[in-house]
Amino acid sequence: MKNTLIKLQQICKGYDLPNGTHMNVLEDIDLNIHEGEFVSILGPSGSGKSTLLRIIAGLIPPTRGKVLYNGQTIEGTNPGVGMVFQSFALFPWLTVLENVKLGLENKPWTEAEKMRKALSIIDMVGLDGFEGAYPKELSGGMKQRVGIGRALVMEPDILLMDEPFSALDVLTAENLKRDLLELWTEKKIPTKAIIMVTHSIEEAVYMSDRAIILSRDPACVTADISIRMPHWRDKQDSAFSSLVDRIYSILTKKREPQQQEHIEEQKRKMEKVPEVYAGALTGFIELIEDLGNSVDLYKLAEQLNLTLEDFLPIVEAAQMLGFATIHHGDIALTDTGAEFAIARVLDRKEIFRTQVVTHVPMMEKITWILESKSNNKMAREFFLEVFEKHYGSEEAEHQLDIIIDWGRYAELFAYNEQAKYLYLEQDASNPLTDM
Numbered sequence: 001m002k003n004t005l006i007k008l009q010q011i012c013k014g015y016d017l018p019n020g021t022h023m024n025v026l027e028d029i030d031l032n033i034h035e036g037e038f039v040s041i042l043g044p045s046g047s048g049k050s051t052l053l054r055i056i057a058g059l060i061p062p063t064r065g066k067v068l069y070n071g072q073t074i075e076g077t078n079p080g081v082g083m084v085f086q087s088f089a090l091f092p093w094l095t096v097l098e099n100v101k102l103g104l105e106n107k108p109w110t111e112a113e114k115m116r117k118a119l120s121i122i123d124m125v126g127l128d129g130f131e132g133a134y135p136k137e138l139s140g141g142m143k144q145r146v147g148i149g150r151a152l153v154m155e156p157d158i159l160l161m162d163e164p165f166s167a168l169d170v171l172t173a174e175n176l177k178r179d180l181l182e183l184w185t186e187k188k189i190p191t192k193a194i195i196m197v198t199h200s201i202e203e204a205v206y207m208s209d210r211a212i213i214l215s216r217d218p219a220c221v222t223a224d225i226s227i228r229m230p231h232w233r234d235k236q237d238s239a240f241s242s243l244v245d246r247i248y249s250i251l252t253k254k255r256e257p258q259q260q261e262h263i264e265e266q267k268r269k270m271e272k273v274p275e276v277y278a279g280a281l282t283g284f285i286e287l288i289e290d291l292g293n294s295v296d297l298y299k300l301a302e303q304l305n306l307t308l309e310d311f312l313p314i315v316e317a318a319q320m321l322g323f324a325t326i327h328h329g330d331i332a333l334t335d336t337g338a339e340f341a342i343a344r345v346l347d348r349k350e351i352f353r354t355q356v357v358t359h360v361p362m363m364e365k366i367t368w369i370l371e372s373k374s375n376n377k378m379a380r381e382f383f384l385e386v387f388e389k390h391y392g393s394e395e396a397e398h399q400l401d402i403i404i405d406w407g408r409y410a411e412l413f414a415y416n417e418q419a420k421y422l423y424l425e426q427d428a429s430n431p432l433t434d435m
């Protein structure tokens with residue numbers, strides 16, 4: 001059995017929001033990372049992937065639970081990790097060499113030793129000749145090479161990477177992935193394990209030995225998948241694409257049929273809606289219909305040139321509203337979805353209305369409130385305050401925008417953009433009546 005480098009024991013993390021409520025982000029995460037593993041962490045946007053990585057790094061403490069590194073509980077920053085950030089996080093006033101050497105500040109090595117190690121790592125990450133350059137003189141890919149060099153120069157046992165390639169263009173990212181993988185697989189670096197947060201399933205399957213998949217609200221580990229193909233992996237290979245499909249299915253898995261109490265609980269909790277406007281959803285359903293009603297999600301995302309982050313909410317919304325189902329990585333329209341795709345505008349709105357009222361409990365509450373008011377109107381601010389109590393202020397704005405968009409498309413209510421209030425359609429003839 002391989003040595004366990006990192007052990008997460010029942011990690012929970014929550015945040016107190018400014019309005020006095022509490023949001024649980026991570027719940028009871030148990031995870032062991034072993035020597036020799038390259039592990040990817042995948043999950044929907046906002047699920048808590050970065051939070052988990054920061055807890056492993058000791059940059060933020062868990063609310064409950066423990067992180068052990070080599071069997072020792074971590075208090076404060078984890079001495080065994082080096083971290084690479086999506087945004088590179090370089091100091092613009094320092095040269096490449098100075099940025100890299102920064103990682104060595106706390107190492108008990110002589111200045112000459114630090115210099116030797118820094119120059120050697122700069123060479124290894126492909127920046128030989130750029131030691132004296134400043135970040136503004138470098139391309140994005142080169143900046144991230146500095147970011148990786150700064151983490152690796154510390155000779156950390158564990159390299160943590162938070163979406164290290166997502167700020168780079170595709171070719172640059174591919175190039176850097178190959179170079180990093182070469183350092184890792186050919187053991188040119190003493191790193192014992194790598195943990196990478198990514199939105200790209202393909203990247204995870206290409207690079208890592210294990211994919212950990214998180215759910216959302218709060219995040220739990222829903223799957224832990226071994227990736228046993230030897231390097232270098234061929235993305236065209238059927239084993240490669242079937243694994244990508246499998247992970248896609250897990251990430252887009254429709255919720256299991258729920259117990260009545262659970263449904264009631266979700267209603268109370270005001271389940272979040274995916275952040276997708278009705279127009280985008282409609283276009284997506286039309287596209288599936290044009291492609292023959294059923295299509296491989298992974299290939300579709302690739303063809304549309306969308307990242308998982310862009311794509312998942314659309315798929316989630318289509319499932320949530322009963323327009324589509326996912327099976328083995330393929331998305332297929334339901335009968336309602338197929339009917340919606342070819343319906344005329346007014347029929348389409350009616351179908352959308354039925355689906356939204358059935359599947360989004362919040363819609364019924366909003367229309368009920370508007371009906372109950374004698375002037376059939378209510379300020380956006382009122383709903384925002386209610387939403388803030390549940391989601392926090394930033395999320396509340398997004399959620400309300402989507403709910404308003406869906407409600408307007410379904411013609412359940414209208415919205416006055418200038419005066420910022422919701423009102424029932426029959427009031428549309430006189431939208432400026434006093435509130």
Ligand SMILES: Nc1ncnc2c1ncn2[C@@H]1O[C@H](COP(=O)(O)OP(=O)(O)OP(=O)(O)O)[C@@H](O)[C@H]1O
Pocket residue numbers: 015016025043044045046047048049050051052
């Ligand atoms: N300091 C904080 N205070 C309050 N909420 C926070 C804080 N940091 C993160 N969050 C919230 O915690 C949740 C998880 O955030 P996190 O960045 O870990 O998710 P993620 O999966 O990495 O997201 P993404 O895929 O979009 O990068 C989000 O809802 C975020 O708004």
